[in-house]
Amino acid sequence: MDFIKDTLADQFWFSIILSLAIFGGIMTAVAYCILLERKVSAWIQDRYGPNRVGPKGLLQPLADGVKLLFKEDIVPGHIEKTLFILAPFISFVVALIGFAVIPWGGAFRWPWMAEDAAPLYCQVATIDIGLLYILAVASLGVYGVVLGGWASNNKYAFYGGIRAAAQMLSYEIPLAMMVLVGILTTRSLRLEEMVTAQLGVDSAAPMAALFGLNGFAWTLFYHPLAAVILFITALAEANRAPFDLAECEQELIGGFHTEYSGMKWALFFLGEYAHMITSSAFMIAIFFGGYCVPGWTWLNTSDSVLAMLLRGGVFSFKILLFIMAYMVVRWTLPRFRFDQLMQLAWKSLVPIGGALVLLQVWILYKDLPQWVSIVGNVTILAVVALIGVVVQKPITGRQRSLIKKERIVRMREALVQRG
Amino acid sequence: MVNETTQSAAGRAWTETDVVYVDQPELTMSERLYLPQVFGGMKTTLRHMFKMRLRKEKVVQYPEQKRQLRKEIYRGVHRLNRDDQGRVACVACFMCETACPAHCIHIEGVESPWPDREKYPIKFDIDELRCIYCGMCEEACPVDAIELTPEYHLVGSSRDEMIFDKEKLLMVYDRTKDEKPRKNPMITGY
Amino acid sequence: MAKIIVDGREIECRERIPVLYAALEAGWDIPHYCYHPGLDVVASCRLCLMEMKMPHPKTKEMDWSPKLLPSCQTPVKDGMEVRFNSDRVRDNRRDCMEYYLLNHPLDCPVCDQAGECWLQDYSRKFGEATSQMVEAKNVNPKKDVGSKTLLYQDRCVMCSRCVRFCDEIAGTGELGIVNRGSKSEIDVFPGVPLENELQGNVVDICPVGALLDKDFLMDQRVWFLKSSDSVCPGCSTGCAIHVDHNRDQVWRLKPRFNPGVNDWWMCDEGRFGWKYIHDERRLDRLVVRRGAEIEYPDWSALDEIARIRFGTVVKDDGEEKVAGVLSPFMACEEAWLLARFIREIAPKATLVMGPVPTEGEDKLFPQNNGDSAKFTIRSEKCPNRRGIEMILKNAGGPSVSFEDFVKKAGQSEFAAAWVVGGYPGEWVTKEFASSLAKVKMVFAQDLFSSPLTEAAEVVIPSCSWAERSGCFVNHEGKIQPFEAAIAPLEGCQRDGNYLFALSGESGLYNASRVRAMMAEVMPEFGKLHVPPSLPKHAH
Missing domain, CATH: 3.40.50.740 (Rossmann fold)
Structure with missing residues (x-):
């Protein structure tokens, strides 16, 4: 009995047990995400969605899984075999290992642990550069897509892979900028510290809590513009609509996964949904207060096991909201054209992001109070709107057509030529 | 050729007054910023998402419920009509095969054994899997022999099974003639 | 070379050929049934009528002729001026087409000629969509005129090309015209069926679906066929032919114009001698x-x-x-x-x-x-x-x-x-x-x-x-x-x-x-x- 207690109280063993639990949880969550996606799309389109397998269709993921497992796994003859098989695994594994640094429940102590003992962290790995780790791992995800597209030896797949690579490269920059804003605001690279910084009650904390509520100093409130941009880039990084150019069915048949079938195809999708969950968790930790519930001091700060479990629940609930947002966006917006995609990244997100980073750096350098950033954000938005008025073009770049006068002149010329 | 392109249907040459200029509407401020429009779109989708009533009214739970069809115009499985003597009404003119955009009809015509007709189909195959149910065959038929029926529960366990031959198509007629009687009387003389 | 003016445009053409053929060679679309360059001219179809400038009998001024003249029977002469684009010519064509369709059964859907039928083409281009005929149409059953040829008398336009072919080219003269007026029809003499070795050509020259090939009867619609230029391998004459095929299957051979070798014709032996191509006994592997x-x-x-x-x-x-x-x-x-x-x-x-x-x-x-x-x-x-x-x-x-x-x-x-x-x-x-x-x-x-x-x-x-x-x-x-x-x-x-x-x-x-x-x-x-x-x- 003591052995079990000791094992549980040891951060190393606890991390291993936690990682297993998270793995199981995430896998189930991913399977149900797919069901949720189908349900949400159905509701939005005034349908019911899958409702035949089990009560309300709740066993549908099981049926899907069985089907995909037993489906014929076609390996075409014209492919680069090693990479073809490797690609979905890269995609899937990379999406999963990002969870290692997500601070699910913060610090706690088992009831049998001494009051002054070092607290355990409900987190698989508490490392100094947790944030860099997650960025690095998320960037690796594109290898699965690019390799899969290239190894398929198929024009559609190849285009899909190329598009994915170009898109990732472009959106990584605004993403990194927004993360930098988060780091500079919370002044830490450890995700768990970034979350505690957003409690905002500590006198040493850089940010003051709104309305004096414990846990209500979310980075979101100090950098709303940055949060929006981060969400946009997260959509792009996860290859979700309206940024799903790598797999767009209408043009590329399925893009990088055109040649995949059965379980290998399913792995790509499990990877995509796992990536959605990771990126949501990541955004929540940096900008949306992590597990904090505004005003509930006990939950936010207690080191009891119950509080830890509740905090995990709060975190998961926030993830669920984000995933719903992802889905609603997907079933609302049409896909960007590729030039629009690039234009959006390089001509609007990157300059705005740069301005935001400069703003935060200036605040730090001059040691100004953090609320200045709110003013700065509003100012930047106003400037962008002003530029929009002057340039007369949407930020996504609609194709310019001839203005009316020009066209009338051309029409006349054509008529004259015809006689 | 020149006359055809520069003259209007009335036979008069085009003038500038015939041309209607359609311009792209100017973008408003919120359209240019894009994000407000995104939220506008999401408002619509979310409204639908939480409207249970629409779902209940519109969704047909097939196979427990079946759709109310407009039988006269529904384009389902084909049938080959019989004339009043019970013979196949088709005269093997190949018009449906010619009109078919999916190339799913295959006919073999031979001299008919009946005095009132020149030709009749000895083979008449429709590949129901290839068919796109556009109804062009029905439009093209000069004797209204081929028609599309309101029958849409079409299943088969093999591709061969889904190639309907003459007997099967006539059987479809026998099954659906009460539901959708043959439109026009037979034209004799072919 | 002669120079003539057609519809106000000067064209150059060979001497002594009919105006009709000169105009056809220059690209005009002049309707004609009875005229065939390989056969005698009878000028019976009246579709190719034209107006010609000729001296007025009294004033001797050049003016358009008061009556229409058959262009197939008028040889080209240097300096002559004719026209096909006048209302009189157009009216004549339209009226002629209406006459042609008086007794026509309009059974295009089951007629094998449909698609390459000059009655269809000319009706569409030069005719009217309606008919004033109220009486019952003459019904004339099909006739088995020869071992390889069927005659659908209903569809005949009485151009007499087939009759002239049998007389002039085959030299056997089996076909003839019997009866008169609207009752006239093509027929063979009792006991003398159409059995010459060139009989397939009467099907080719028939501008409508009256004479049809028994071999090709009801096999394919002609618009499904693709045509390839080929040479008949049947004998050392080397007739130029079209091979009409569809989905890698040959359906028929047709002669191709080849002056000096086979002109417009080919023999039945060559025409029907291709069946071995699709013989099941052919060798098919190395x-x-x-x-x-x-x-x-x-x-x-x-x-x-x-x-x-x-x-x-x-x-x-x-x-x-x-x-x-x-x-x-x-x-x-x-x-x-x-x-x-x-x-x-x-x-x-x-x-x-x-x-x-x-x-x-x-x-x-x-x-x-x-x-x-x-x-x-x-x-x-x-x-x-x-x-x-x-x-x-x-x-x-x-x-x-x-x-x-x-x-x-x-x-x-x-x-x-x-x-x-x-x-x-x-x-x-x-x-x-x-x-x-x-x-x-x-x-x-x-x-x-x-x-x-x-x-x-x-x-x-x-x-x-x-x-x-x-x-x-x-x-x-x-x-x-x-x-x-x-x-x-x-x-x-x-x-x-x-x-x-x-x-x-x-x-x-x-x-x-x-x-x-x-x-x-x-x-x-x-x-x-x-x-x-x-x-x-x-x-």
């Missing part, structure tokens, strides 16, 4: 025998097999023991490639021309009028004897007649032979078969299995002419190209393809490319006989 063992190698292996086996024979028995038999059914290009291959392996090899099938005497038409033959069916029933002779002459070296080859082979003077067949019927005689048994190694390239292919070590399935491309040299030395109409039978390859590879060339066989190579050593192959095409709106 067979290699090693003793009692039979192998079916891939086509890519043929090159190696041929080179190794012929090489062994040359080494063991000597070069002069090799022979190649070129068939008069081969295209010149194929024969040249094969001869080149054999001469390359064994420069002293003997080249032989295969048997030339003959049948009776040349048949001249019109019959009983040998002096001015308008069409000839040759007795030599192969398309390319002259071409093979040219190739053999050019190749030089030892060459013997087929009889001598059979004799010599019987005396075991040959150890290896490449024998090409391609004859539509049986051609391997008993003597030939028994003498082949003395030849150690035989490569047989043929269409059907015969004692030759039974005995051969390597059997190469050949293709019919419709599946190949190349050129034939006809009896008077005209080199006429033909194109491949359909894909080869499954399992076969176009003969040119493997012969091209065998002769050491890389890339794909292309008849014109091989001809260019041949023209370097045989300049006569640089100039082909390609007939002019008919005016677009003539028929």
Whole structure:
């Protein structure tokens, strides 16, 4: 009995047990995400969605899984075999290992642990550069897509892979900028510290809590513009609509996964949904207060096991909201054209992001109070709107057509030529 | 050729007054910023998402419920009509095969054994899997022999099974003639 | 050359041809049924009527004629001015078309002519959509006028082309017009059916669906057919033809205008003699025998097999023991490639021309009028004897007649032979078969299995002419190209393809490319006989 207690109280063993639990949880969550996606799309389109397998269709993921497992796994003859098989695994594994640094429940102590003992962290790995780790791992995800597209030896797949690579490269920059804003605001690279910084009650904390509520100093409130941009880039990084150019069915048949079938195809999708969950968790930790519930001091700060479990629940609930947002966006917006995609990244997100980073750096350098950033954000938005008025073009770049006068002149010329 | 392109249907040459200029509407401020429009779109989708009533009214739970069809115009499985003597009404003119955009009809015509007709189909195959149910065959038929029926529960366990031959198509007629009687009387003389 | 003015435009044309034909050649679309350039002019259809400028009887001023004149019967004269674009001409055409349709059953959906019917075309272009006819239409049942031809009298426009053809070209005169006025009809005399050997042509020249081919009856709608320019392999006349095919199946042959060779016509023997193309007994795979063992190698292996086996024979028995038999059914290009291959392996090899099938005497038409033959069916029933002779002459070296080859082979003077067949019927005689048994190694390239292919070590399935491309040299030395109409039978390859590879060339066989190579050593192959095409709106 003591052995079990000791094992549980040891951060190393606890991390291993936690990682297993998270793995199981995430896998189930991913399977149900797919069901949720189908349900949400159905509701939005005034349908019911899958409702035949089990009560309300709740066993549908099981049926899907069985089907995909037993489906014929076609390996075409014209492919680069090693990479073809490797690609979905890269995609899937990379999406999963990002969870290692997500601070699910913060610090706690088992009831049998001494009051002054070092607290355990409900987190698989508490490392100094947790944030860099997650960025690095998320960037690796594109290898699965690019390799899969290239190894398929198929024009559609190849285009899909190329598009994915170009898109990732472009959106990584605004993403990194927004993360930098988060780091500079919370002044830490450890995700768990970034979350505690957003409690905002500590006198040493850089940010003051709104309305004096414990846990209500979310980075979101100090950098709303940055949060929006981060969400946009997260959509792009996860290859979700309206940024799903790598797999767009209408043009590329399925893009990088055109040649995949059965379980290998399913792995790509499990990877995509796992990536959605990771990126949501990541955004929540940096900008949306992590597990904090505004005003509930006990939950936010207690080191009891119950509080830890509740905090995990709060975190998961926030993830669920984000995933719903992802889905609603997907079933609302049409896909960007590729030039629009690039234009959006390089001509609007990157300059705005740069301005935001400069703003935060200036605040730090001059040691100004953090609320200045709110003013700065509003100012930047106003400037962008002003530029929009002057340039007369949407930020996504609609194709310019001839203005009316020009066209009338051309029409006349054509008529004259015809006689 | 020149006359055809520069003259209007009335036979008069085009003038500038015939041309209607359609311009792209100017973008408003919120359209240019894009994000407000995104939220506008999401408002619509979310409204639908939480409207249970629409779902209940519109969704047909097939196979427990079946759709109310407009039988006269529904384009389902084909049938080959019989004339009043019970013979196949088709005269093997190949018009449906010619009109078919999916190339799913295959006919073999031979001299008919009946005095009132020149030709009749000895083979008449429709590949129901290839068919796109556009109804062009029905439009093209000069004797209204081929028609599309309101029958849409079409299943088969093999591709061969889904190639309907003459007997099967006539059987479809026998099954659906009460539901959708043959439109026009037979034209004799072919 | 004469210059005339048509519709205000000056055109140049040959002297003494009808105005109608001059206008057709210049691109006008003048409706006509009875006029055919190969037949006498009767000016009975009244569709081609025109207005002409002529001196006024009193004032002698040039003015448009008060009555319409048939353009088919008016020869061209320098300086004449005619017009087709006046209202009177248009009204005449419209009224004529209405008359033509008075008794027409309008059964286009089941009529085989639909799609290439000049009644349809002219009704649409020059006629009206409505008819004023209220009386019941004349009903006239179809008549079985000959073994290959059906007559649907209902659809006839009484242009009398078929009657004139039988009188003037075939010279047999079976068809005639009986009764008068609206009751007149085409018919044969009792007991004298339409049985001449050119009867298929009456179907071609019939502008409507009245005369139809029993062989093609109800087989296909004509708009499904694709047409390839080809040359008839039936006899040494070398008629230019269209091969009409659909989904890799030949449906019919039609003559192609070829002045000086077959004009507008072709014989029934050639017209219906293509059925062997789709014979089920055709050879369809490459067979290699090693003793009692039979192998079916891939086509890519043929090159190696041929080179190794012929090489062994040359080494063991000597070069002069090799022979190649070129068939008069081969295209010149194929024969040249094969001869080149054999001469390359064994420069002293003997080249032989295969048997030339003959049948009776040349048949001249019109019959009983040998002096001015308008069409000839040759007795030599192969398309390319002259071409093979040219190739053999050019190749030089030892060459013997087929009889001598059979004799010599019987005396075991040959150890290896490449024998090409391609004859539509049986051609391997008993003597030939028994003498082949003395030849150690035989490569047989043929269409059907015969004692030759039974005995051969390597059997190469050949293709019919419709599946190949190349050129034939006809009896008077005209080199006429033909194109491949359909894909080869499954399992076969176009003969040119493997012969091209065998002769050491890389890339794909292309008849014109091989001809260019041949023209370097045989300049006569640089100039082909390609007939002019008919005016677009003539028929």
